[in-house]
Amino acid sequence: MRRNKERKLPGRPNIIVFMTDQQVADTILKENPTITPNADRFRNRAVQFENAYCPSPHCCPSRATFFTGLYPSEHGVWHNVEVCNAISRGLFEKVKMFPEELRENGYRNYFSGKWHVSAFEGPADRGFDVVLREFVSNYGRMEKGYVPHYEDWEHFYSNAYGIDGWNEKKEFGRIIRPGYPTYYQFGIDENPFGDRDSVELAIEAIKNHNHEEPFFLYAGVTGPHDPYTPPQEFLDLYDIEDIKLPENFLDKLEKVPALYRRTKEQFKLTEAEHRESLRRYMAFCTFEDYLFGKILDVVEEEGIEEETIILYLSDHGDYAGAHGLWAKGLPCFREAYHICAMIGGGGIVSDFNKENLVSLADFAPTILELAGIKPSINFSGQSLVPFLYGKGKNVPWREEICTQSNGNEIYGIQRAVWNKEWKYVYNSFDYDELYHISEDPREMNNVIHLPENQEMVKTMCARMWKFAREHKDGCTCPYIMVGLAPYGPGITLDYPL
Numbered sequence: 001m002r003r004n005k006e007r008k009l010p011g012r013p014n015i016i017v018f019m020t021d022q023q024v025a026d027t028i029l030k031e032n033p034t035i036t037p038n039a040d041r042f043r044n045r046a047v048q049f050e051n052a053y054c055p056s057p058h059c060c061p062s063r064a065t066f067f068t069g070l071y072p073s074e075h076g077v078w079h080n081v082e083v084c085n086a087i088s089r090g091l092f093e094k095v096k097m098f099p100e101e102l103r104e105n106g107y108r109n110y111f112s113g114k115w116h117v118s119a120f121e122g123p124a125d126r127g128f129d130v131v132l133r134e135f136v137s138n139y140g141r142m143e144k145g146y147v148p149h150y151e152d153w154e155h156f157y158s159n160a161y162g163i164d165g166w167n168e169k170k171e172f173g174r175i176i177r178p179g180y181p182t183y184y185q186f187g188i189d190e191n192p193f194g195d196r197d198s199v200e201l202a203i204e205a206i207k208n209h210n211h212e213e214p215f216f217l218y219a220g221v222t223g224p225h226d227p228y229t230p231p232q233e234f235l236d237l238y239d240i241e242d243i244k245l246p247e248n249f250l251d252k253l254e255k256v257p258a259l260y261r262r263t264k265e266q267f268k269l270t271e272a273e274h275r276e277s278l279r280r281y282m283a284f285c286t287f288e289d290y291l292f293g294k295i296l297d298v299v300e301e302e303g304i305e306e307e308t309i310i311l312y313l314s315d316h317g318d319y320a321g322a323h324g325l326w327a328k329g330l331p332c333f334r335e336a337y338h339i340c341a342m343i344g345g346g347g348i349v350s351d352f353n354k355e356n357l358v359s360l361a362d363f364a365p366t367i368l369e370l371a372g373i374k375p376s377i378n379f380s381g382q383s384l385v386p387f388l389y390g391k392g393k394n395v396p397w398r399e400e401i402c403t404q405s406n407g408n409e410i411y412g413i414q415r416a417v418w419n420k421e422w423k424y425v426y427n428s429f430d431y432d433e434l435y436h437i438s439e440d441p442r443e444m445n446n447v448i449h450l451p452e453n454q455e456m457v458k459t460m461c462a463r464m465w466k467f468a469r470e471h472k473d474g475c476t477c478p479y480i481m482v483g484l485a486p487y488g489p490g491i492t493l494d495y496p497l
Contacts, residue, residue: 012106012214013346014308015367016206018295019066019218020288021059021114022225022328024317025052025338027285035237035286038293039342042312046344047351047388052358054316056405057328057336059116062315062360067097067117067126069364069379071404073473078406081119087406090118096377098364099127102216105373110205113198113220128218132201135194135222173276175268185269185326186280189229192287193222199291203298211304214371221291224284224318226327228277234290235283243275243282248442251323255446257430259412260331264324278321299345309346309370311363314339322442329408332416332425332433333443337403346370348388356392357401357419358384380471402467404475413475417464424448424460426485428475434460461487 027034029050030043054062055071056078064070064077068091072078076092079085099109111123112132123131170176175183191197202219209215223230253260269277292312299305317338319325328336341358343366344350361381368375369385386392400419406412413428418437425433434448434457447453468475468489476482476489 012372013370014215014217014304015102015107015370016217016295016299016308016310017219017367018292018310018312019113019220020224020285020314020340021220021222022316022318023285023288023314023340024320024335025050025314025340026320026335027282028289028312028340028342033242034282036289038289038296039312039340041293042296042310042342042344043350045348045350046310046312046342047348047353047384049341049343049356049358049384049387050352050354051356052339052341052360053337053401053403054339054360055403057316058405058408059114059315061404063115063117064091065360066313066315066363067099068095069098069361069377069381070095071361071380071471071473072406073404073468073471073475074380077117080409081116083409085409085411086119087411090120097126098368098375098377099123099216099218101127101368101373101375101377102371103127103129105371106213107371108209108213108215110202110209110215110217111220112202112205112218113195114193114222115220123218130205132205133194133198135198135220173273175266177266184227185267185273185277186226186228188232188235190231192229192231192284193225195221195223195288195291199294203294206295206298206302206304216367216371219295221288223288224281226318228280228284230280230283230287234287235280237286238279238283240275240279243279245271245274245278246320246322246442248323248444249274249321251442251444253323256331256433257427259430260323260325263329263331267324267326274321274324277326281318281320305345307346309348310344311367312340312342313360313363315360323444330405330410330412330414332403332405332414332427334437334441337401343384343388349390351387351390353387353392356387356397357399359398359401400463402464404471404473415464415468415473415475417460417467422456422460424457424464426461426464428482428484432457432486458487458491459493461485462491462493465489465491 026032028036028039055065060081061072061077064075068075075095076088078087081089109128110130111128114135173186299308317336319335322335365379365381365383369383386395400417403416405414416425421438423435423437433446435443
């Protein structure tokens with residue numbers, strides 16, 4: 001039943017962010033076999049950005065980018081902030097998040113779900129008035145200035161944590177590695193990561209909100225993050241006989257960094273297990289789509305759909321079987337960076353934006369402009385608002401996407417730059433990559449060593465270093481042992497080859 005709510009002042013929309021964890025954007029494209037009826041329903045009144053990417057294929061740096069509108073080199077978060085060898089555990093001093101701006105300008109902010117931005121600060125420290133539920137790791141909150149101790153090692157490698165891999169029998173969907181905990185690739189869970197709880201609490205907050213003031217709600221689910229554990233009813237929607245592995249699943253990774261092959265070798269799975277992994281991943285996406293639908297339902301039931309703008313996003317992607325890989329990591333393939341991105345409601349004109357290269361850094365300035373707030377933050381991202389109302393045709397826009405990774409738990413400086421034609425990857429730990437992605441969209445043929453491509457390598461290096469200078473990225477050193485890129489930061493686009 002629709003309820004009549006007291007209306008707030010015009011020009012102050014409610015804003016809801018529904019963010020999934022590790023969902024590759026392909027899963028919500030119209031032609032994809034993943035079942036997402038609520039994303040399809042939402043698309044009819046939304047703009048879908050089909051070329052949206054995160055700056056790092058990792059939860060913490062990407063989430064920090066979403067909340068700050070800055071890149072990792074500017075906000076200071078590079079790794080999982082809770083692991084023993086993290087470079088940093090939180091944001092640089094004086095970095096501000098957009099929810100703080102919203103609260104300072106009259107919004108009431110609600111948080112429910114996964115945070116994973118800082119080890120010692122939570123949502124309540126960063127602009128959220130009400131924290132309904134915060135999904136955290138086994139570590140819990142750390143004190144600022146915390147230095148890792150030996151108990152971190154014991155936490156993962158004691159018998160209490162299940163270190164008996166050499167005694168276990170191989171079971172379907174499990175990976176046994178002597179001396180490591182058993183890795184569960186997939187399973188069944190009726191409430192994976194407590195995502196049902198996060199969304200139900202968010203729904204109650206919407207119902208109970210006093211609509212005389214605008215609200216901002218962040219509902220962050222943790223699925224479809226591995227292990228892939230959807231509820232049974234969603235798995236039953238998929239027949240294993242219909243599951244087809246990606247075209248590049250059998251890629252031997254012969255012309256790429258050895259780390260890529262070594263990573264692939266960790267997934268000691270049969271073809272049947274790989275197919276089942278994809279089935280469970282797709283079913284997990286369908287479950288999260290179901291939860292998203294519950295958010296859409298309550299907005300309609302409360303009669304606030306015309307004054308509520310909703311964003312459907314993911315923090316980063318998942319290889320989902322591409323190149324024989326799963327989850328995300330240093331292999332710099334599209335699937336790990338490609339994120340879901342739809343914005344709808346509040347008079348937004350439905351559209352498919354296939355042309356513009358969008359960054360996760362763009363959503364902070366977008367949200368503040370939608371709220372009618374002139375920010376005090378100097379964002380690196382650009383507002384997407386012109387594209388939401390059919391006025392973005394002549395807006396100056398970036399011509400390439402640049403990324404920043406210092407490794408996922410293990411160190412490895414990696415930077416990438418790509419446009420619609422070419423993609424270049426600088427690997428400080430191995431040789432580089434160049435893909436002619438307009439001809440090789442599955443990124444299976446590294447052509448960096450071909451003589452005819454050296455001019456393009458120079459061009460892409462120049463663009464990479466230009467971005468690094470603009471965003472204060474000290475990812476290089478002139479010393480002979482570490483200055484390993486084929487062209488250094490002194491290169492420019494008019495530099496003679």
